[in-house]
Amino acid sequence: MLRTYRQIYLCHHKSCESYVVNAGGLFSIDKSYFYELGAYDPGLDVWGGENMEISFNIWMCGGEIEIIPCSRVGHIFRGDNPYNFPKNRVKTVERNLARVAEVWLDEYKELFYGHGYHHLLDKTEIGNLTEQIELRKKLKCKSFKWYLENVYPDLDAPLVKAEGLIFNVGTRKCFQHFSYTWLRMLRQNTSCLAPKEKQIIMEPCDITKPHLRWMHKSKGLVSTAQNLIYRDSTIDRSINKWCEWWDRKY
Numbered sequence: 517m518l519r520t521y522r523q524i525y526l527c528h529h530k531s532c533e534s535y536v537v538n539a540g541g542l543f544s545i546d547k548s549y550f551y552e553l554g555a556y557d558p559g560l561d562v563w564g565g566e567n568m569e570i571s572f573n574i575w576m577c578g579g580e581i582e583i584i585p586c587s588r589v590g591h592i593f594r595g596d597n598p599y600n601f602p603k604n605r606v607k608t609v610e611r612n613l614a615r616v617a618e619v620w621l622d623e624y625k626e627l628f629y630g631h632g633y634h635h636l637l638d639k640t641e642i643g644n645l646t647e648q649i650e651l652r653k654k655l656k657c658k659s660f661k662w663y664l665e666n667v668y669p670d671l672d673a674p675l676v677k678a679e680g681l682i683f684n685v686g687t688r689k690c691f692q693h694f695s696y697t698w699l700r701m702l703r704q705n706t707s708c709l710a711p712k713e714k715q716i717i718m719e720p721c722d723i724t725k726p727h728l729r730w731m732h733k734s735k736g737l738v739s740t741a742q743n744l745i746y747r748d749s750t751i752d753r754s755i756n757k758w759c760e761w762w763d764r765k766y
Contacts (some may be wrong), residue, residue, distance in 0.1 A: 532614070533582065533583045533585070533711075534580060534581065534582055534583075534667070535581045535582065535583050535687050536569060536571070536575075536581070536667055536668045537568060537571040537581075538567060538570070538581050539572055539591075540556075540567035540569075540570055540593055540611060541566075541591075542625060543581075543699070544587075544748055549579070550551070551574050553570075553574065553577060553579070553655070554573065554648070554655075556569065556570060556646075556649045557569050557615065557616075557645070557648055557649065559615055559642075559643045559645070559647075560612045560615060561601070561602055561608050561612060562600075562601050562602070562608055562609060562617075562725065563597075563599070563601075563605075564605075564609030564612045564613065565609060565610070565612030565613045565615065565616045566612070566674060568620075569614040569615050569616045569619075569620070572616070572660070572663065573620070573657070574619040575663055575684070576620065576652075576658045576659070576660070576662065576663050577655040577656070577657040577658075578655070578656075578657075588616035592683060597704050598690050605632070609639075610633065610636055611636070612643055613633070613634045614628075614633065615626070615642045615643065615645065615648075617629070618642065618645055619645055619648045619649060619652065619693040620652070620660060621660050622659055622660040622661065623660075623661075623675060624660050624661070624664075624675065626675070626697055626698045626699050626700050626723065627673060627675075629698065629699055629701070629723065630677070630698025630699050633696070633756055634699055637724050645687070648684070675695075675697075676695040676696060676697050676698070676703075677696045677697060677698055678695075678696045679693065679694065679695040680693065680694070681693060681694070682694055682702065682709075693705060694728075696732065698718060698727060700729040700730050700731060700732075701721060701728050701729060701731075702730055703721050703729070704718075706721055706723060706724075707719065707727075707736050708720070708728045709730070710728055711727065721722060
């Protein structure tokens with residue numbers, strides 16, 4: 517059951533419970549309120565992602581999702597899908613999820629892409645997002661950070677994978693403070709470390725550029741673009757001190 521602050525549903529047995537994300541097709545909602553929210557994103561293909569999209573929309577734009585203990589809901593699955601996917605089921609769902617991430621997750625979308633979906637940045641056409649972004653502005657929806665803090669505070673969702681100083685084995689000095697992002701970028705504010713021949717330079721961060729991604733391996737930092745390794749076996753103690761930074765993994 518979904519409700520706004522304007523509507524009240526009473527349960528006679530015990531209090532209603534909030535729900536962070538609901539199945540996309542198993543709920544009751546006022547029709548006019550559903551369309552006020554923009555209904556489902558018309559850019560989503562066939563199936564997948566609509567549960568996340570409608571849930572974020574409701575919570576972040578002033579509504580609530582509640583489970584009414586005394587209600588009963590039935591769901592019967594068909595033996596076969598009555599519809600076809602444009603390419604295949606997996607690619608369709610991935611495309612839909614990327615679309616939801618771009619509209620609703622704000623800076624936290626890096627967590628989505630960093631957990632195995634980074635390939636979507638380069639190969640997936642998610643369609644025009646203008647209408648959905650404008651709808652969110654029109655409804656004066658809150659940020660995804662607000663959603664995490666107020667709706668799902670138990671979820672641990674750090675914006676970076678690790679952070680600290682990086683040791684330069686060439687100059688035997690430490691770089692300034694950097695963050696290692698979920699998309700494997702070494703970021704400082706809006707700039708990221710980038711390999712250039714045998715040098716390291718700073719470039720504006722861009723999550724669509726693979727050469728800005730770094731792998732953290734036992735040998736040190738490896739550029740995914742040029743296979744450059746930054747480590748010297750003669751200074752393992754310094755490297756070990758630096759590697760303590762990487763103990764914070766998620």
